[in-house]
Amino acid sequence: MHTFKGGKKVTVFQMSPSKGLFIEGTAKIIGRVVDVDEYYDVVFDNEPGEVYQRFVDRDGQLHPDGYVVEFNRKIGVAA
Numbered sequence: 001m002h003t004f005k006g007g008k009k010v011t012v013f014q015m016s017p018s019k020g021l022f023i024e025g026t027a028k029i030i031g032r033v034v035d036v037d038e039y040y041d042v043v044f045d046n047e048p049g050e051v052y053q054r055f056v057d058r059d060g061q062l063h064p065d066g067y068v069v070e071f072n073r074k075i076g077v078a079a
Contacts, residue, residue: 002032003058004040011064012042012054020077021068029056 004010006029014024025044033039033053042054060067072078 001037002040003038004029004056006030006032010040010042010056011061012044013057013060013064013068020072020075023064023068024054027052027054 008029010027010029012024012027013021015021025046027042027044029040029042030051031041033041038058039053039055041051042056043049043051057067060071
């Protein structure tokens, strides 16, 4: 299932073993990856013209900073 449509601005998160969850950046969705839920082709605001495939976590979109803090607290990663 895909939640977002093309043109939508989203926050993209990444996971690191040492840092936990962190914000990779904001991006615009330009397409959906077929047959992979919530994976999209995106262009990051700071890298126009470069297309990446990323998982977009719908749960963190309203309050990205707070989402990162809470997620990392739950998995035991210090801020």
